[in-house]
Amino acid sequence: MRPVYIVGIGQTPVGEQWERSLRHIAHDAVIPALRDAGVEQVDALYVGNMLSGELVGQEHVGALVADFVGLRGVEAYKIEAACGSGGAAMRTGVMAVAGGLHDVVVVAGVEKMTDTIGKDTTAGLAMAADQEFEAAEGVSFVALNALLMRRYMYEFDVPHSAFGHFAVNAHHNATGNPNAMFPKAITLDTYRKATMISDPINLMDSSPICDGAAAVVLASEEVARTMHNGRRPIRIAASTVATDSLAVHDRRDPMQLEAAWISSRKAYQQAGVTLDDIDLFELHDAFTIMAALSLEACGYAERGRGVRLAEEGEITIEGRVPVATMGGLKARGHPVGATGVYQIVEATLQLQGLAGRNQVRDANIAMTQNIGGSGATVATHILVGE
Amino acid sequence: MSVARTWRTRRQRYSLVGERCEYCHNAIFPPRDVCPHCAEPAQKEYTMSGRGTVYSYTTVFDPPAGFEAYAPYPVALVKLDEGPMVTAQLTDLDPDDVRIGMPVEMVTRKLSEQGDEGVITYSYKFRERLERQAVAA
Amino acid sequence: MSLENGISLMKPLRPVGIVGYGAYVPRYRLPASEVARVWSGRDAELPIVEKAVAGLDEDTATMSIEAARNALARAGVDPKRIRAVWVGSESHPYAVKPTSTIVAEALDIVPLTQAADWEFACKAGTEAMQAAIAFVGSGMADYALSIGMDTAQGRPGDALEYTAAAGGAAMLLGPAEQSLALIEASLSYVTDTPDFWRRAHAHYPSHGQRFTGEPAYFHHVISAAEMMLEGMGRTAADYRYAVLHQPNSKFPQRAAKQLGFRKEQIETGLLAPIIGNTYAGSSLIGLTAVLDEAQPGDRVLVVSFGSGAGSDAFSLEITGAITTAQRQALTTKEYIERRSEIDYATYARYRGKMLMK
Ligand SMILES: [Zn+2]
Numbered sequence: 001m002r003p004v005y006i007v008g009i010g011q012t013p014v015g016e017q018w019e020r021s022l023r024h025i026a027h028d029a030v031i032p033a034l035r036d037a038g039v040e041q042v043d044a045l046y047v048g049n050m051l052s053g054e055l056v057g058q059e060h061v062g063a064l065v066a067d068f069v070g071l072r073g074v075e076a077y078k079i080e081a082a083c084g085s086g087g088a089a090m091r092t093g094v095m096a097v098a099g100g101l102h103d104v105v106v107v108a109g110v111e112k113m114t115d116t117i118g119k120d121t122t123a124g125l126a127m128a129a130d131q132e133f134e135a136a137e138g139v140s141f142v143a144l145n146a147l148l149m150r151r152y153m154y155e156f157d158v159p160h161s162a163f164g165h166f167a168v169n170a171h172h173n174a175t176g177n178p179n180a181m182f183p184k185a186i187t188l189d190t191y192r193k194a195t196m197i198s199d200p201i202n203l204m205d206s207s208p209i210c211d212g213a214a215a216v217v218l219a220s221e222e223v224a225r226t227m228h229n230g231r232r233p234i235r236i237a238a239s240t241v242a243t244d245s246l247a248v249h250d251r252r253d254p255m256q257l258e259a260a261w262i263s264s265r266k267a268y269q270q271a272g273v274t275l276d277d278i279d280l281f282e283l284h285d286a287f288t289i290m291a292a293l294s295l296e297a298c299g300y301a302e303r304g305r306g307v308r309l310a311e312e313g314e315i316t317i318e319g320r321v322p323v324a325t326m327g328g329l330k331a332r333g334h335p336v337g338a339t340g341v342y343q344i345v346e347a348t349l350q351l352q353g354l355a356g357r358n359q360v361r362d363a364n365i366a367m368t369q370n371i372g373g374s375g376a377t378v379a380t381h382i383l384v385g386e
Numbered sequence: 387m388s389v390a391r392t393w394r395t396r397r398q399r400y401s402l403v404g405e406r407c408e409y410c411h412n413a414i415f416p417p418r419d420v421c422p423h424c425a426e427p428a429q430k431e432y433t434m435s436g437r438g439t440v441y442s443y444t445t446v447f448d449p450p451a452g453f454e455a456y457a458p459y460p461v462a463l464v465k466l467d468e469g470p471m472v473t474a475q476l477t478d479l480d481p482d483d484v485r486i487g488m489p490v491e492m493v494t495r496k497l498s499e500q501g502d503e504g505v506i507t508y509s510y511k512f513r514e515r516l517e518r519q520a521v522a523a
Numbered sequence: 524m525s526l527e528n529g530i531s532l533m534k535p536l537r538p539v540g541i542v543g544y545g546a547y548v549p550r551y552r553l554p555a556s557e558v559a560r561v562w563s564g565r566d567a568e569l570p571i572v573e574k575a576v577a578g579l580d581e582d583t584a585t586m587s588i589e590a591a592r593n594a595l596a597r598a599g600v601d602p603k604r605i606r607a608v609w610v611g612s613e614s615h616p617y618a619v620k621p622t623s624t625i626v627a628e629a630l631d632i633v634p635l636t637q638a639a640d641w642e643f644a645c646k647a648g649t650e651a652m653q654a655a656i657a658f659v660g661s662g663m664a665d666y667a668l669s670i671g672m673d674t675a676q677g678r679p680g681d682a683l684e685y686t687a688a689a690g691g692a693a694m695l696l697g698p699a700e701q702s703l704a705l706i707e708a709s710l711s712y713v714t715d716t717p718d719f720w721r722r723a724h725a726h727y728p729s730h731g732q733r734f735t736g737e738p739a740y741f742h743h744v745i746s747a748a749e750m751m752l753e754g755m756g757r758t759a760a761d762y763r764y765a766v767l768h769q770p771n772s773k774f775p776q777r778a779a780k781q782l783g784f785r786k787e788q789i790e791t792g793l794l795a796p797i798i799g800n801t802y803a804g805s806s807l808i809g810l811t812a813v814l815d816e817a818q819p820g821d822r823v824l825v826v827s828f829g830s831g832a833g834s835d836a837f838s839l840e841i842t843g844a845i846t847t848a849q850r851q852a853l854t855t856k857e858y859i860e861r862r863s864e865i866d867y868a869t870y871a872r873y874r875g876k877m878l879m880k
Pocket residue numbers: 407408409410411412421422423424425426
């Protein structure tokens with residue numbers, strides 16, 4: 001397998017982009033990524049997207065985006081793995097280049113979530129769950145996460161307030177990210193007083209509904225060497241995807257994200273790294289409970305102790321395991337199918353020393369983890385700055 | 387839910403008809419073609435008793451489309467006595483009265499309907515177990 | 524058919540009895556004083572104390588399923604041997620599409636069964652029961668399930684809104700030798716008397732106010748009861764219990780008194796004061812309350828009333844099987860004690876009385 005490099009990145013601000021359609025938002029990320037890489041043509045375009053069919057009434061998004069970014073004729077299609085679509089698209093791009101089928105590809109993640117009203121968006125997001133035996137019972141996606149959080153609090157005797165540190169950290173970091181949806185710091189008090197949306201999950205446990213797109217250009221080592229944008233070369237040292245049952249009720253142990261465990265262990269092995277080598281971790285904090293469960297599944301904390309890392313300040317930019325360094329899903333925003341690519345873009349900025357006042361010191365190795373549904377698809381990537 | 391899908395899953399929804407694996411003897415709900423425990427293909431039909439306990443619970447305040455008429459409503463993960471876990475609404479109780487470990491029992495209730503003119507979907511929900519006073523026999 | 528003392532009572536060819544029974548009352552209660560608070564503004568005499576109200580996710584099908592599950596639990600009969608599922612109601616969830624197939628499917632009685640919905644205002648349940656007696660009595664089936672169940676409608680502010688309630692009961696009929704209550708005889712008394720009706724597309728029923736009394740309820744109930752007593756060669760004193768259709772607290776008490784029943788004979792089955800008028804379920808749930816405490820050898824007289832109008836009367840004798848059966852499922856009283864009071868606004872929401880579009 002050939003080494004794969006990130007040679008260009010692009011992203012749009014995350015938020016409610018009333019003036020822009022799905023195709024335009026994708027354009028706003030792909031064009032900057034192509035310019036950043038200094039290429040005009042690529043071999044393929046892979047678009048991570050979850051809900052274009054349900055929320056925009058548009059499928060066939062690969063060809064659509066290819067056309068609208070001036071790549072008409074190129075191989076293109078949509079990759080879907082619920083909220084893990086971006087990470088899965090990334091994995092697809094890596095496979096294409098590493099396998100030698102393509103030399104240069106664009107991986108984009110795009111989501112337009114604000115063209116529908118709340119209950120329809122809610123019904124759309126519930127499609128990440130088992131439609132026949134979870135969503136059909138009237139359980140929203142938020143509610144599924146609330147079920148996990150309630151059980152976690154009960155089983156490990158963790159008070160709700162302990163999760164607040166994840167939200168505070170994410171919002172703090174978002175203030176240094178010009179593309180973040182909520183660049184506004186909050187306090188633990190803000191967290192405690194937030195509106196309940198599906199107990200125990202309140203508004204500050206939860207990532208927002210929003211629009212956004214991010215893109216990266218991947219190239220083989222040979223091609224990457226010919227590109228001189230003056231920035232640090234970023235190699236993809238690991239790219240893995242693992243799965244679990246779609247329904248939470250079918251898991252062997254709902255308190256363990258088994259797919260995250262498998263995907264991360266495979267990634268450590270591929271990259272030949274241990275946890276101590278990783279300088280930052282862009283995790284999937286769609287809900288604060290997911291942040292805790294990811295940290296545990298990846299080996300950062302024992303079962304039931306993930307929240308402790310947040311409480312003890314380990315997850316801040318200066319901490320031992322900086323997470324959500326640009327605001328994470330909570331405060332940068334979570335345009336579902338785009339999130340996995342945002343994580344790659346942000347990790348790249350960190351490794352290239354371009355994270356501004358959010359810069360993690362001496363960042364050489366970064367991990368990203370994108371979760372589809374409540375843990376049924378997990379894509380993990382490890383990036384190394386050379 | 388579509389008419390065909392409602393119809394296809396009616397035995398699961400009305401009365402928790404699942405399976406028991408002929409190889410590892412685990413109870414399975416909802417039915418599958420391959421056992422989730424041992425990956426063997428053959429299962430025997432088996433109806434769950436409908437008794438279980440609350441594994442976790444929450445309240446849906448912002449319901450997905452189709453459930454607006456019922457909100458807010460409590461939902462739970464219910465661990466059935468036979469082993470499988472199901473995701474279901476709780477009914478006949480106040481959300482404040484739910485607790486983890488609460489014994490519950492299955493009832494068949496109206497789940498959703500496609501407007502005033504559409505078909506009604508009935509499904510399992512769970513309520514706090516009603517204990518019979520005279521169980522001496 | 525037999526002719527005794529000049530009155531012809533209806534009796535099956537082979538003896539039939541109730542082999543299982545089950546009640547259902549939903550959890551919610553609306554005090555009559557709440558209706559008065561919203562609509563009358565006066566401290567007038569109230570027809571009942573409170574009525575049972577179905578939850579948002581309940582209808583005649585779901586309540587029938589639970590009552591029938593209780594009946595089957597008491598009977599211990601293989602559902603596949605039940606050859607008829609008949610649901611009497613004036614609040615079937617569909618105008619066209621049987622409630623009975625939903626019930627039959629949920630109880631695993633399908634597919635070799637008769638299934639039909641019955642309608643005769645408040646006597647649809649006893650009508651189904653009478654047909655079930657005939658079905659078993661003729662030998663066409665060993666078991667037939669009859670249900671009377673309603674989520675009764677009453678126009679907001681109307682006298683009926685104080686009483687129109689939700690609940691009912693299921694009766695599994697089978698061979699007399701397995702029964703917990705033997706059907707001694709039954710009788711149906713019907714005339715064309717429009718005291719109460721609901722047109723095809725109307726949400727709420729209309730009624731003739733005081734016309735619903737003497738020419739309708741009292742005439743039919745008392746005629747049917749008197750003919751049954753005469754046909755059986757008995758008097759009120761020969762019965763341990765009597766259950767008369769109960770649209771409110773007063774009517775059944777007045778009719779019972781006229782027939783010569785004492786308070787002790789009717790109080791067990793008189794549920795209207797605390798659950799209201801469950802329409803097609805009304806006389807049958809009175810019967811389940813009686814069966815819950817009856818002793819072997821007790822006799823029970825049941826008389827239903829359905830507007831339009833008619834009464835079905837049944838003479839029952841309790842057998843030794845009652846004692847075990849009583850314990851196999853929740854009692855009527857246990858359902859009634861499961862009580863959660865709601866206000867008029869919640870009631871209006873639960874019963875779909877708010878204009879949503
Ligand atoms: Zn097995």
